[in-house]
Structures are given as C-alpha cells and as structure tokens.
Amino acid sequence: MVLSGPKKEVPAVAVRSVTCPGCGGAVTIRSFGSAVNVVCGSCHSVLDAQDPQVKILQKFKDAIRQNPLLPLGSRGKIRGILFEIIGFQHRQIEADGQVYGWGEYLLFNPYQGFRYLTEFSGHWNFIAPLRTLPQAHTPGAQSDRFYLGERYKHFQTATAKTTFVLGEFPWQVRVGETAEVTDYVSPPRVLSTEVSSDKEINWSMGEYITGTDIWQAFGLKDQPPPAVGVYENQPSPFGSQPRKIWRYCGLLLGLALLLWIFHLSTAHRQQVFSEAFVFDPAANEASFVTAPFEFEGASTVQVDTAASLHNQWIFINFALVNEETGKAYDFSREVSYYGGVDEGESWTEGSPRDSVTLPRIPAGKYFLRIEPDGDHTLGKIGYSVAVIHDVPNSTWFLIAAPLLLLPAIFTTWRSIGFEHRRWQESDHAPATSSSSSDGDDSE
C-alpha cells in the first residue's frame, strides 16, 4: 500500500455550508450532491442534506460522544489518491457478553468516490466497496468466500449497532440503527458484508494498514494509538517464515545426514588391541601395562571395557601412552552393574559394558597403563579391554540435528500462537480457553 502525506499544491475542495435548524451552528457539506445525511458538529443532530430546509432527522440524545482519532476535514493520500475525511461513525457489536466498539471514517474524493477507514484497538483497515460479488461454494453465511481466486475464511458474524455519528454520509444514517455484519479474512485483506435492516446488502474489501501509515498519510503530528492484540486480518509477522525455515531445515538436515553417513562409511574401525584381565583386590599393586599396539594415522580411538559383574563395580584408570614420545592420555571409566528383585519385580542398574571415544590421537606406537580398583571386600573381577582405532563419532550429528530443528519448531510454535490469538476472537475460536493479548505481535 502506497501512502504519502498531503501536498500543499493540492487545490482545496469546494464546500457548502448550511445552518443547523437545531442549534443554529454552521454545518459544512464537502461531498456536494452525494451527501444524504449530515450531522451537526455542535448538537450532533442528524440532518437531511438533500432537503433545502435541512430538516432534522434525528436529535442527539443518549448517544455516547466519541471523539474521532482523525479530525474531520483532514486530507491525506492513500494509494496515491487524495481523500478527505468527511464522516465518522462509531459502531459496536456484542459477543459473549462483551461489547467491542470501533470507529469508521468516511473518506471522499470527488473523482474516486467514497472509501472507508476503520479502527479497532489501534488496528486500521482501508476499505473500498466491491463491484463484483464474492462466490460461496456452499450456502450459508459461515461458508468461506472466494474472490479473485483467493479464499476468505469466515471469521465472524454479528449485529453491529451505530452508537455515534459525525459529519456527512451518502446514506441514511441514524444512531441506533443495526446491520448484520460478516467478515471473511485472508490476511492482510478482509471481505465484509453488511445486511441492513431493510435487507440491503453491501460488500466491501478492506486491507490492513498500520496506524503509523495513516498518521503519515494525513500528516498528523502525534502518535497513533498502539495496536493491541491480534486483529482479524492483521498480517502475521511470521508470514511465510516457518515454511522457508522448514525448507532450509530439511536441506541442512539432509546435508548433515550426508556428512554423517560419509563419516560412518569412511571410518576403518580397526581393532588394534584386545585382552582379558582379572582384577584381584588382594594384590599389592593393581597397575600394569599392556603389550604395545600401533595406530596408523591420526584418528579417534575407542576403548571398550566389559566386566563380569554382579552387584559390583570396577573403576579403571587408563593411560594411553605413546611409547616413543612418552605422552599419555589419561582417562578413567567406571563399570558397575547391579540387579535384584524388589517386591516381586526384577531390576537392574548400570551396565557391565562401557565404551569411550577418545579425541583424535596422533599416529604411533602406544600401550595402555591400566590401574583397576574395586570393592576390596568382594572377590576377583574378570574384565576385558579392547582398543579400536579410527571409529566414527555420532555425537556431533546427534547434537547438530536438534540444533537445526529447534529454531524451526520454535518459529512454527510462535506462528501457530499468533494464528491462535487471531482466531480466538472469531466465531471459530479454538477450544482452549487460554488467550494472550499482550500486544507482543502488534505493529
């Protein structure tokens, strides 16, 4: 939507004035012969603009005075067309015992005719009447509508009541009049139909517009009221982001999977050492060294330990020592396995097997220094140690995959939350009662 502020060189639209028979105040008519009713700005009486005597049609009585946010007579360019605000009405609906009110501004351009601006809780729509009727594939007001190939979902049907009017209108306007209004949404657009009490049907299309754009268009100095909550046709701040992110996520997961499969398929998994030992708690010195083995090339090393345990533990200090350089890689492993029957149910805890992958170890000749320890009150424990060179490590893929998925899931969750709050206000509110209108997603 293209908006721009008023330009000084635009010629003023000629107006005519009439005198209000109710209070004697001057009433300006800007839309020439198009005005059917005009409302006195002083006493708010509804006057017949087409009657030379400007007869009073309705006197201002119990209507609640509403101050329009946009002053009547203001001019601004919306979509490159200069409009003047000539009328304002406040309307309201009642749903679930709550009253929702909004303002409607009537815009006029002598060559383009009438347009409307609506405002509800800081959310604005620029509205134009429709020339052709939207289609419904199934009968009923609540069925979706199709217009210019686009589907509009039914949002709400309610009875709107006019509670305040000001300015001039090209139709018979009265405070207290009602109409059945139905909205169908396809953000950022909304299709609306109004069925008046005399069964006249009007269709219009609105497009969401921010208050900031309105204020700029009409050259207003102050700030527009902040948008509160999520409006029926407010464009989602997420837009097509979730879909794009999921597409990228799929590609990245595929790439990560390929790298992982390549990593798995190129690992040699060469067992270079395997031996069985017995730990004797009674021995004076438990530590010993193994026969040497060789790593051909620098790579990861896996050390597997398996022990014959029953309600026992064995703790082993390992030192993988480079025979040539004397460099040692210290690590320790605990293997414990417990089991039994408790209240008729068998249970186990731990595992008699353990495996650890060491980071890349340089090529060379190595031996293991092994120092086992265990429960000295129990007997000997048999265990075996195996060293496997060049093993794949799936840890990084298992870390990367959730890291790739989390932002996509989070964005989708936020997007669903936004739509949930949108439809919470509709006739098709989701079943859950929790709703948030903290304004986080407002403009």
Add this chain to the structure above:
Amino acid sequence: MMNPKLYLFYGLTVVGLMGFAQYAGWSLASVNEAKVIPRSVRDNPGSYRSVYSSYHHYTGGK
C-alpha cells in the same frame, strides 16, 4: 522470531561445525591429554598415578 536467511547462516554454521568436529575427531570424553610421563612406567607401572586415581568411586546400587 528468526529470519530465514539468518537461520540458513546459523544452520550452515552448525553443519559446518559438525563436519569439522567429525573430521577433526573431537570428542566429549574427558581426557587429560599430552602429559609426558616417565619412561620407567613400562617397567614399573606403579610409578605413575593418573589424575583420576583419587576419583570417588561409586558404591551404589538400588
């Protein structure tokens, strides 16, 4: 809210790091590495005590 391009950059960084970690042979295992120990350990294994020898051993079970 995450911009798709930002996500793509983030994702490529994650995959790149994953690929590099696999290639470089990184591991999460706790290893105290590259300590030069006496050559006599071959003949006298008890002459060297690793940093984990004072580890508090698990003595649990249900």
